Amino acid sequence: MRLSAQGFISPPGTPSFPIAVRGEGVYIFDKDGKAYLDGSSGAVVTALGHSHPRVLAAMRAQMENITFAYARIWESRPDEELVRRLAELCGGKFDSAYFLNGGSEATEAALKFARQLAIARGEPSRHKVISRMPSYHGATLGALGVTGDPVMEKLFGPMMVPMPKIPAPITYRTPEGFDADSYVDYCAEALEEAIRREGPETVLAFIVELVGGTSTGALVSPDRYYRRIREICDRHGVLLIHDEIMSGAGRCGKFLASHYFPGAAPDILTMGKGLGSGYAPISALVTSSALVDELRAIGGFAHGHTYVANPMGCAIGCAVLDELVQSDLVTQSAAAGVYLEDQLRAVQKRRRSLGDIRGRGLQLAIEIVADQDTRQSYPFELNAPARIEHLMMERGLAMLHRRTGGGQFGEWFMVCPPLISTREDVDRLVDIIDDALGAFERSIDGKAS
Ligand SMILES: Cc1ncc(COP(=O)(O)O)c(C=O)c1O
Known part of the structure; x- marks a missing residue:
């Protein structure tokens, strides 16, 4: 029997998935012509819906020009243009971006970027990345190490570098002895405690989804939680990474979720999903040129993939952002x-x-x-x-x-x-x-x- 994607991921006996043959706006049509409303935008991806004329035109135009130019040899116009647009939309210090091909790759890049910063700053003992339980930061082994999911830990634990976890402030059901407010505060203080327990000189970063994704079902916490986390990170010289792979690019009602919480901006943020809106795999590590310069001083970011900053993905990202702004x-x-x-x-x-x-x-x-x-x-x-x-x-x-x-x-x-x-x-x-x-x-x- 030949097995394609569903065959790999579904146990025997699972009913077959419908076959998607066409997409238009907010609808996907199956092989019999039945229309399905794309109620979760796939995995929270298709921000512009399907077959958007502006994006299709941008794809065609880019295809006619050039579809691939290796980023260790060439710069491309779409790469430069996408950095410019993102810098405008992210605002503040976020003037630099490194483009990858999916959320997990962006997480890996953020972890390695943070690690190299510690090296550049003469703090090689910093290597632990604290994250929350539950959380989701990606499926590759590094990203899985900072993902809080007991099932994945059981499966892949022996192959992962285990990283410290603190509880996510889920307040729909609070543990005995807490109400929603006291639990949020407890969860923020858990970061301070974890840093002290691990030894501040060993802690590199804290990674957090501001508006939760699938792991917490869109959990949002009060302002003071995010401000407190920023303060704790600052006090211990720990880098703050916002995982905006799902929440970024307008999904949560502002261009970034972090725009809801001024004063708590991260050092590094990651984006994916809506940035390419499903037209091509593209994700981004976004940060300040000041931090990139620290890495450049020690030889540059020692990380990359074949398809880093690929012109097709970047051209699509530009078209998506233009549509977000102009409409x-x-x-x-x-x-x-x-x-x-x-x-x-x-x-x-x-x-x-x-x-x-x-x-x-x-x-x-x-x-x-x-x-x-x-x-x-x-x-x-x-x-x-x-x-x-x-x-x-x-x-x-x-x-x-x-x-x-x-x-x-x-x-x-x-x-x-x-x-x-x-x-x-x-x-x-x-x-x-x-x-x-x-x-x-x-x-x-x-x-x-
Ligand atoms: C918050 C968050 N981070 C990271 C990822 C991983 O992204 P990808 O599946 O594109 O690798 C996801 C995917 O759902 C996500 O929601």
Whole structure:
């Protein structure tokens, strides 16, 4: 039997995925012509939707010029242009960017960039990167080392460099003895404690998602958490890395999630996903030229891949950013996010399985629970998210769900439609979620769906 991607990732007996043959705007069409609303933008990627004319034109134009120029021999116009646009949109000290091909590569690059900075500063003992449990920073072994996921740790632990973890301030369910506020403060202080425990002279960096991705289901914390973390890092000479691979490029209602928290800016940030909007794999390590210069003084950044800063990816990134700016999509999507959240709160009143709604802009998640009061998840064996996903697919909505750490942190769907979504698209998305949750609850009650 020949196996393609689904064959590798799904156990036997899993129903076949529909075959995607065409995409247009917020819809993907299968081989039978059935339309599916792209409710999570794939894995929170397709910010501009599918077949966007501006991006397709940019791709064609770049193809006619040049499709590859190796970055250790050539500079390319799209690379220079994308740095210029990103510097304008990121603002402040963020005037330099190194382009890679996916989020995991950007995480690896950020870790190695931080390490080389420590070497450049004469602090070679700094090598530990603290991160949160749960968290997600990528699938390659270095990125997995800073990812907080007990299931992955069990599988790949012996092959990874284990890195210290502190708890992510998940406040939907707090441990005994805490309320939401005291738990957030406890989690911030956990960074201070971890640095002291590990030995400040060994700690290189702290990496954090400001608006959580799939690992926490769009967790957002109060301002003071991010400010405190910045203070703690500063006090110990620890670099702060913001993983904006999902939240960046307008997804969360501002160009960067860190723009919500002025005064807590990182030293290094990473972007991916929406930057290429699914038209080509492209991601970025973004930082200040002052830090890059420190590395240049010791011979430059000793890291790269064949496709670093490739002209096709960079040309696509430029077209995506131009569209975001010229169609004012970040502002529009922020408003769409507020509207979507309001509509989901109305559904929550009707559907007992809709536990929590959280996130920023169009980076939202809905947590599925068996009981809104106790906030308990459904029994693991029931596989509620997969059943709900199936009901959504039947109704023409494709949605990404996640059970981090085998469900021990909860179960949720990422409600992250493309940034181009209109009010009608949002209404349709919410109607299908409502209808699918209703059908799911009736099936649990033993009635026909
Ligand atoms: C916050 C975050 N960091 C890193 C990654 C890894 O990105 P990729 O899957 O493109 O390697 C992801 C992917 O979901 C992510 O959400």
